[in-house]
Structure formats: structure tokens, C-alpha cells
Amino acid sequence: MLFVDILKKLSVLQDLDGQVLIIRSMLDEDLPRARSMVLDKEAALKKALTTTQDAFRQKQVRQKSLESELAAKEDLFAKQKTLQASVKKIDEYNALNHTLEQIDHEITALEDVELKLLIEIDDNKKAIEALEAQTIEGLASLKAEMQLIDKRVSELKKEKQTLETEAIEAQKEVPPDWLNAYNFAKKQAKRPPFVVNIQDDRCQGCHLKISSEKKQMARDLKVPCHCDTCNRILLKFPEQ
Numbered sequence: 588m589l590f591v592d593i594l595k596k597l598s599v600l601q602d603l604d605g606q607v608l609i610i611r612s613m614l615d616e617d618l619p620r621a622r623s624m625v626l627d628k629e630a631a632l633k634k635a636l637t638t639t640q641d642a643f644r645q646k647q648v649r650q651k652s653l654e655s656e657l658a659a660k661e662d663l664f665a666k667q668k669t670l671q672a673s674v675k676k677i678d679e680y681n682a683l684n685h686t687l688e689q690i691d692h693e694i695t696a697l698e699d700v701e702l703k704l705l706i707e708i709d710d711n712k713k714a715i716e717a718l719e720a721q722t723i724e725g726l727a728s729l730k731a732e733m734q735l736i737d738k739r740v741s742e743l744k745k746e747k748q749t750l751e752t753e754a755i756e757a758q759k760e761v762p763p764d765w766l767n768a769y770n771f772a773k774k775q776a777k778r779p780p781f782v783v784n785i786q787d788d789r790c791q792g793c794h795l796k797i798s799s800e801k802k803q804m805a806r807d808l809k810v811p812c813h814c815d816t817c818n819r820i821l822l823k824f825p826e827q
């Protein structure tokens with residue numbers, strides 16, 4: 588087989604392998620990263636809503652307890668008032684008056700706190716409703732995003748399978764010594780290109796200097812010749 592034909596077949600194989608490698612890195616890195624970002628966003632949305640809902644419920648609980656506290660104070664006030672009506676001595680009457688004033692003062696303070704809390708609860712209620720709607724919308728859009736990722740994964744898996752089958756066929760076209768050399772270069776270099784030209788005395792894969800002996804071998808094209816550093820197959824075409 589003429590070298591030019593070997594080179595064409597190697598380049599077909601290299602192109603297929605390059606595409607497989609890109610797809611593999613998308614399947615192994617990019618898409619799982621995208622998926623975990625969606626999951627993180629989903630968890631953050633849910634957490635933000637739960638935290639707000641919990642704080643809201645705590646305020647409602649506080650308001651209920653304020654209500655019972657107030658009812659107890661009012662009850663106490665009524666009892667003391669009744670008691671006051673029945674006392675005969677002026678100093679007892681005055682003492683109860685003082686107690687009633689004290690209770691009344693406490694009731695007013697509690698009512699102020701409750702009013703403030705009720706206003707807060709009312710505002711929070713509107714904010715929570717908005718947040719709930721926003722969360723539902725956000726979760727739906729994340730779900731759609733996840734479906735797109737899943738779709739892309741299954742498309743890429745199919746595409747990869749097709750390319751791998753094509754690569755197996757392409758390998759059959761390459762003479763065994765060149766195929767072995769190519770597979771070795773691919774395994775060592777990991778990233779394409781696996782077949783490179785020498786330019787300005789440098790390997791175009793790792794960009795390191797090539798010895799004149801290797802350069803001559805690469806020019807002869809009789810046997811595959813590898814870069815000493817990255818192990819890619821070296822070619823040397825005559826200078827233009």
C-alpha cells in the first residue's frame with residue numbers, strides 16, 4: 588500500500604477516535620457536571636422555601652402562644668377586678684389597684700407585640716405565596732433542563748456506539764504495523780492528534796525537539812516512527 592493511502596486511512600481512524608474521545612469526555616465529565624449543577628439548584632430552591640416556611644410557622648406558633656398568654660392575663664385582670672369590688676379596706680383596694688394597673692400594662696405590651704407579629708405574618712404570607720409560585724416555576728424549568736441532559740446523554744451514547752463501530756471498521760483498513768504503532772501512540776498520548784507532522788524540528792503533538800535521526804526515519808516513512816517524548820507517530824513531509 589502506498590504511504591499516502593496508509594495516511595488517508597490513519598487519518599480517517601484518527602478522526603473517528605477523536606470524535607469518540609470528545610463524546611466520552613462529555614459523557615464522563617461535562618454532562619454529569621451539568622446534572623449535578625441542576626440537582627444542586629433544585630436542592631437550593633427547595634431549601635430556601637422550606638427555611639422560609641419554617642420561619643413562618645414559628646411566627647404562627649408564637650402568635651398562638653401570645654394569644655393564650657393574653658387571654659390568661661385578661662382572665663387574671665377580671666378576677667382581680669372582681670376581688671377588688673369585694674374588699675372593704677382602702678389599703679387592700681389600693682394594692683389591688685396597683686396590681687390591676689400592672690396587669691393592664693402587661694396586656695398592652697403583649698398586644699403591641701402581637702400586633703407587630705400579625706402584620707409580619709400577613710406580609711410573610713404574601714411573600715411565601717410568591718416564593719412558592721417562584722419555586723414551582725423554578726423546579727419545572729430545572730426538570731426540563733434535566734430532561735434535556737438525559738436526552739443528550741442517550742443521543743451521545745448512540746452516536747458513540749456508531750462511531751466506535753465505524754472505528755473498528757476503519758482499523759481493518761490500516762496495515763498491521765501502522766495500526767499497532769497508531770494504537771500505541773493513542774494509548775500513550777491520550778489526546779489527538781496521534782499522527783503528527785514535524786515542523787521546525789519539533790513534534791507538533793508535544794512541541795518538543797526531534798533528533799535528526801528520528802527526523803530522517805520520519806522522512807523515509809518505511810516504518811512507523813514515534814516521538815521520544817509523547818510517542819505520537821511522526822511524519823516528515825518535504826519542505827514546501
Ligand SMILES: [Zn+2]
Nearest residue numbers: 790793814817
Ligand atoms: Zn511529541
